[in-house]
Amino acid sequence: AQSVTQLGSHVSVSEGALVLLRCNYSSSVPPYLFWYVQYPNQGLQLLLKYTSAATLVKGINGFEAEFKKSETSFHLTKPSAHMSDAAEYFCAVSASKAAGNKLTFGGGTRVLVKP
Amino acid sequence: NAGVTQTPKFQVLKTGQSMTLQCAQDMNHEYMSWYRQDPGMGLRLIHYSVGAGITDQGEVPNGYNVSRSTTEDFPLRLLSAAPSQTSVYFCASSLQVIDPYEQYFGPGTRLTVT
Numbered sequence: 001a002q003s004v005t006q007l008g009s010h011v012s013v014s015e016g017a018l019v020l021l022r023c024n025y026s027s028s029v030p031p032y033l034f035w036y037v038q039y040p041n042q043g044l045q046l047l048l049k050y051t052s053a054a055t056l057v058k059g060i061n062g063f064e065a066e067f068k069k070s071e072t073s074f075h076l077t078k079p080s081a082h083m084s085d086a087a088e089y090f091c092a093v094s095a096s097k098a099a100g101n102k103l104t105f106g107g108g109t110r111v112l113v114k115p
Numbered sequence: 116n117a118g119v120t121q122t123p124k125f126q127v128l129k130t131g132q133s134m135t136l137q138c139a140q141d142m143n144h145e146y147m148s149w150y151r152q153d154p155g156m157g158l159r160l161i162h163y164s165v166g167a168g169i170t171d172q173g174e175v176p177n178g179y180n181v182s183r184s185t186t187e188d189f190p191l192r193l194l195s196a197a198p199s200q201t202s203v204y205f206c207a208s209s210l211q212v213i214d215p216y217e218q219y220f221g222p223g224t225r226l227t228v229t
Contacts, residue, residue, distance in 0.1 A: 009155060043119070043205055043220030044158070090157055101146045101209045101218060102173070105157030 002027045002095050006106035014114050019063075019078040021109050023091030026072065032094040033074040034103065035065055039087045047089070050074060061085070086113045116141050119221035121206050127227045128196040136191040136224050138206030146209040147189040148218070151175065151202040158205065164189055196228045 007022040025031060032051050036044040048059025055067045061084075065076045074091060088110045092103040122137045140147065148163035150173075160173030164183040178200060180192040189208075193200060203225050207218040 004157070006157075041222075043222050044207075044218075045220070046217045049217070092157075101148065101211075101216065102160060102163065103158075103218070104174075105150075105159070107155045107157045 002031070002093055002104050004091050004093050004104055004106035006089075006091050006109050008109055009107060010110050010112065012112045012114060013081045015083055016080050019076075019081045019085060019111065021076040021089050021091075021111070023065075023074045023076065023106060024072055025074065025091070025093045027093060027095055033065075033067060034092040034094075035059065035063070035074075035076050036090045036092060036105075037061075037087050038090065038108075044090065047076070081111075081113050083113050083115070086111055118142065119206055119208055119219050121204075121221035121224050123224060124222065125225050127229065128193070129229055130196060130198060132196050134193050134196065136193075136204055136206075136226075138189045138191065138221060139187050140189075140206075140208040140219070141187065142208065142210070142219070143186060144208035144210050144219075145186070146211065146216075146218075147183065148173070148207050148209075149179070149181065149189070149191045150205045150207065151200075152205060152223070153202050161191065161204075193226075198228045200226065201228045202226060 003026045005024045034049045035047040048057045050067045058064045063078045091106040119140045149161040150158040162181040164170045206221040209216045209218045
């Protein structure tokens with residue numbers, strides 16, 4: 001069974017500082033990988049996805065993630081945090097194209113942005 | 116388009132009661148699913164549907180039933196509520212069954228079972 005581990009349930013960053021959220025996955029086949037963001041009292045919104053094209057994936061709101069097969073990682077970064085980035089972020093994996101929409105989620109990382 | 120809508124937004128049940136969480140989408144999406152969100156555990160798939168009349172179990176299906184009589188609607192039924200079902204429930208839909216298409220999530224239903 002596949003699994004997703006997000007290191008750090010809470011991350012605090014200063015406005016303007018780098019945001020780095022870590023995600024490691026286990027999958028026996030090349031996976032599809034996603035990052036979702038959840039703002040308070042809302043549903044999830046797709047930030048970006050990796051589907052075996054370019055290993056560096058750019059998403060919305062200035063976020064990007066790099067797929068590293070050797071490290072089984074898909075870490076999310078943003079060069080300069082903004083107050084509006086305060087939210088919870090979820091990494092998710094789908095095992096295969098056929099299982100495309102059946103997602104396994106990590107536990108989430110809540111980001112706090114300090115002025 | 117309203118996207119994915121869920122009702123109710125909040126619900127309190129007593130142990131043993133039953134209820135139905137409603138989910139509807141107006142995007143003509145084939146794929147619909149239900150997740151529950153618990154602190155520190157992310158979202159876990161309860162049931163999903165690849166089209167009208169077709170449903171299947173996800174990771175945590177026990178205690179829940181679903182049906183899909185139309186493309187638009189995908190209700191989730193709690194048969195006999197238990198405190199362990201206290202959670203936030205999200206419905207999601209996607210254009211296609213295969214391929215990792217973007218899933219659109221509803222705003223959620225916060226359920227408390229006492």
